[in-house]
């Protein structure tokens with residue numbers, strides 16, 4: 001996924017070219033204005049014009065002419081008239097797609113700022129670095145960068161069938177492709193082989209990169225792959241997986257929403273089979 005409209009930045013431009021977009025969060029919920037069948041973001045010189053107090057503010061970069069700012073609000077902040085706080089999953093498809101993906105950056109920066117206040121080594125209060133998006137400890141110098149957890153996600157194919165599994169955490173009836181966090185010291189390909197083996201007991205080969213997607217729930221980076229079945233019978237890991245099986249395009253269970261790379265992988269497979 002490459003988005004050309006947004007240019008990441010750390011230092012705001014000296015001269016602003018009009019009011020910026022405000023990505024203001026109460027916990028992980030974004031402040032939006034509700035319209036008939038869409039939502040929009042506040043765009044004004046200062047968020048205080050809405051009677052809101054920013055606990056912290058981070059310049060994220062430029063969307064065309066407009067600056068983009070991530071803002072954390074108090075947990076008891078009230079939405080101004082005509083506005084509401086919404087979870088990002090709830091507004092996918094309602095907010096402009098480019099702004100939506102900037103919002104996924106914004107929520108992670110705000111949450112990082114909130115949850116990284118003290119040095120993990122010596123316990124002192126951290127300070128924001130002036131030259132890059134990081135916090136540093138004034139005593140021991142340890143740097144704390146925004147937290148990012150890489151996770152692999154893989155579509156395994158066997159002829160005209162694909163492997164789908166049901167995690168215990170999924171909504172009722174929904175199945176998806178296999179995913180899991182990368183372990184320290186592991187390559188992405190090793191993570192793919194390990195996760196598929198651990199979760200459903202099969203071996204894979206021909207691992208190919210598919211694409212990647214930020215997944216801000218709360219701070220993952222999903223790295224997508226396709227792979228082919230290489231051997232073994234499906235045996236579930238009971239702690240994680242409730243059910244798993246081989247499915248063909250004309251016999252599919254409920255699938256993840258269009259927001260996810262999981263669905264992009266499945267749609268890619270179905271299109272290849274002529275089922276989409």
Ligand SMILES: [Zn+2]
Nearest residue numbers: 119122137140
């Ligand atoms: Zn320290």
